[in-house]
């Protein structure tokens with residue numbers, strides 16, 4: 057898909073992978089809306105890249121619907137949704153205080169999985185009404201999942217389950233929305249040097265990067281943004297989850 061003047065929504069865009077993706081897409085000429093719960097930082101990103109910035113808790117369905125409406129009004133219905141919103145909070149099933157509070161599990165599933173499904177259904181409802189491009193494509197929805205969906209560590213049961221739910225959603229969603237020319241793709245990052253990584257990996261040290269076959273370093277958010285741009289341009293990528301991890305397996 058051509059990004060020039062293309063309406064795009066990037067969620068979780070106040071920092072890390074989402075912020076860098078928004079920068080790349082704006083640079084390519086897209087009409088970008090950035091959404092995040094962090095009002096101050098999303099406002100700054102909006103100013104930096106001249107995008108529409110909306111502060112919104114994306115786990116709140118009404119607020120999300122309103123935010124998508126605001127984006128549509130400003131830029132037209134989005135052809136591309138890049139979901140980078142994510143919450144990471146390692147917690148053991150059992151610790152010295154007893155079992156993990158069920159609400160902790162619920163919160164991660166709400167933000168990482170249910171909010172993602174909600175955004176997909178709202179975005180898809182708009183995309184199917186758009187005229188198709190000459191190749192029949194109407195839209196694209198990209199989810200950011202995680203290698204934890206496949207290889208979650210101890211203390212990551214809730215995070216891994218929420219990201220695993222996203223992985224399981226990609227193929228059936230692509231099958232269903234493909235009828236309308238809408239693609240659905242997941243990206244599963246390995247270790248990228250962002251706030252999420254520092255929340256999940258308590259013992260960050262040089263041994264961790266040496267466990268990455270190559271390159272022996274954390275991923276740079278621009279490398280994630282480059283893959284997003286490639287997925288946008290390559291219509292054959294659909295219904296799959298692409299690992300972006302330097303060959304790292306836990």
Ligand SMILES: NC(=O)c1ccc[n+]([C@@H]2O[C@H](COP(=O)([O-])OP(=O)(O)OC[C@H]3O[C@@H](n4cnc5c(N)ncnc54)[C@H](O)[C@@H]3O)[C@@H](O)[C@H]2O)c1
Nearest residue numbers: 068070071072073093113114141142202247248250251252
């Ligand atoms: N960094 C990594 O190594 C890594 C690895 C695997 C997966 N991921 C995934 O990549 C995505 C991006 O994370 P990141 O690494 O850029 O971290 P990040 O913390 O910089 O970005 C996540 C963003 O989501 C926002 N957010 C959280 N809850 C929200 C809510 N309820 N409503 C709206 N916004 C909300 C945060 O404010 C933040 O700006 C996440 O889904 C994360 O799980 C990251």
